Amino acid sequence: MFVAIVPAYNEEKTIGSVVRNLFSHVDRVIVVDDGSSDATASLAEAAGALVLRHKLNRGQGASLETGHEYARSINADYVLHFDADSQFSVDDIAPALTKLKQKNADILFGSRFLDQRSDIPWFKRYILLPFGRVFNWLWGAPLLSDAHNGFRLLNKRALHAIHLTQDRMAHATEIPVQVKQYGLSYIEFPVQVMYREYGQGLKGAGKIVYDLFIHKGIK
Amino acid sequence: MVILFQLLFILFALFAILGVVKRKQEGLLSIRGMLFWVLFWAMTSVIVLYPETTSMLASRFGIGRGVDLVVYVSIAVIFYVLFRLHVKVEKINRDVTAVVRKNTLDASKK
Numbered sequence: 001m002f003v004a005i006v007p008a009y010n011e012e013k014t015i016g017s018v019v020r021n022l023f024s025h026v027d028r029v030i031v032v033d034d035g036s037s038d039a040t041a042s043l044a045e046a047a048g049a050l051v052l053r054h055k056l057n058r059g060q061g062a063s064l065e066t067g068h069e070y071a072r073s074i075n076a077d078y079v080l081h082f083d084a085d086s087q088f089s090v091d092d093i094a095p096a097l098t099k100l101k102q103k104n105a106d107i108l109f110g111s112r113f114l115d116q117r118s119d120i121p122w123f124k125r126y127i128l129l130p131f132g133r134v135f136n137w138l139w140g141a142p143l144l145s146d147a148h149n150g151f152r153l154l155n156k157r158a159l160h161a162i163h164l165t166q167d168r169m170a171h172a173t174e175i176p177v178q179v180k181q182y183g184l185s186y187i188e189f190p191v192q193v194m195y196r197e198y199g200q201g202l203k204g205a206g207k208i209v210y211d212l213f214i215h216k217g218i219k
Numbered sequence: 220m221v222i223l224f225q226l227l228f229i230l231f232a233l234f235a236i237l238g239v240v241k242r243k244q245e246g247l248l249s250i251r252g253m254l255f256w257v258l259f260w261a262m263t264s265v266i267v268l269y270p271e272t273t274s275m276l277a278s279r280f281g282i283g284r285g286v287d288l289v290v291y292v293s294i295a296v297i298f299y300v301l302f303r304l305h306v307k308v309e310k311i312n313r314d315v316t317a318v319v320r321k322n323t324l325d326a327s328k329k
Contacts, residue, residue: 032323052323062316066323073324167316214309 002026002097003076005067007060008084009034012043018086019047025093026080030070032063040084060150061171065164072159079159081152088151092191096153099189106158106184109144109176110151110191117192128205132173139212141176144188148172151191158184169204170211228267232260 004026008015015031022029031044035057045051052066064081071079078097082088092110100108112118113129120129132147152175154162161182166174179186239256242248248256266273266289273285282288 052327054319054323056319058316058319066320069324167312214305
């Protein structure tokens with residue numbers, strides 16, 4: 001069974017179409033509504049998704065882990081991480097899954113830098129993401145071409161090995177770190193990112209670094 | 220001669236120690252915690268009453284003035300306490316997430 005996990009927080013404008021488009025590529029769509037105050041949950045449900053509702057907003061990492069736990073319970077074979085703001089293209093899903101199977105890898109990381117389709121803002125392309133890339137590597141992750149890309153495919157082994165403890169955006173560093181830690185095999189795959197909004201900026205990057213350091217203090 | 224500041228500080232320290240003992244009696248503080256805070260307020264009282272003790276200590280660490288030693292140590296302690304507090308808040312955050320997740324997954328089974 002191929003399951004898409006879509007973490008969503010106040011995404012009523014896009015969630016319906018994202019869910020409908022996903023259904024032609026995956027068997028099940030799980031939307032983790034992260035305490036939205038708008039109509040995200042009802043629109044996702046109307047589009048046919050199974051909606052898991054967080055009563056409080058806990059962050060994207062927490063939502064993904066809730067989705068993981070559900071996916072483990074239904075014995076999913078493959079899991080797709082997909083953003084709710086329609087910045088990814090569903091056309092990348094099938095070739096990515098084929099590549100993951102072909103290469104017999106445990107996890108596939110989407111990358112904006114392996115082709116020319118994504119129009120990445122200058123600051124992100126030349127400053128933020130290269131910094132993130134090196135930072136992740138220093139933090140114990142493999143050196144990926146794209147430091148923080150929300151498009152990922154996990155096979156069953158990766159799904160059962162990886163457990164996210166980073167509730168917010170630092171999960172994007174935690175995942176590759178755990179991949180290395182548990183000896184999982186990985187590949188990168190070109191995906192298109194269509195910028196609807198700027199997303200993580202300098203402040204977000206600072207928060208990620210802070211979260212990673214603070215978590216070092218937690219047993 | 221005891222100046223007004225010293226008198227006020229000692230009163231404040233006594234008040235704080237009383238508060239610490241009360242917290243211990245209410246079960247909100249461990250013995251270790253109580254000893255730490257009683258010792259802390261006792262030491263600060265000694266320093267306020269006999270400021271020259273810090274100068275003696277400071278010279279042993281190669282620091283010119285006793286008051287500088289107090290400032291350096293205070294900053295280090297404050298940073299450490301802040302870090303511990305942030306870690307504690309994160310730990311509570313993690314626990315909240317675990318509860319929210321359990322609640323979410325239990326609701327999905329109904």
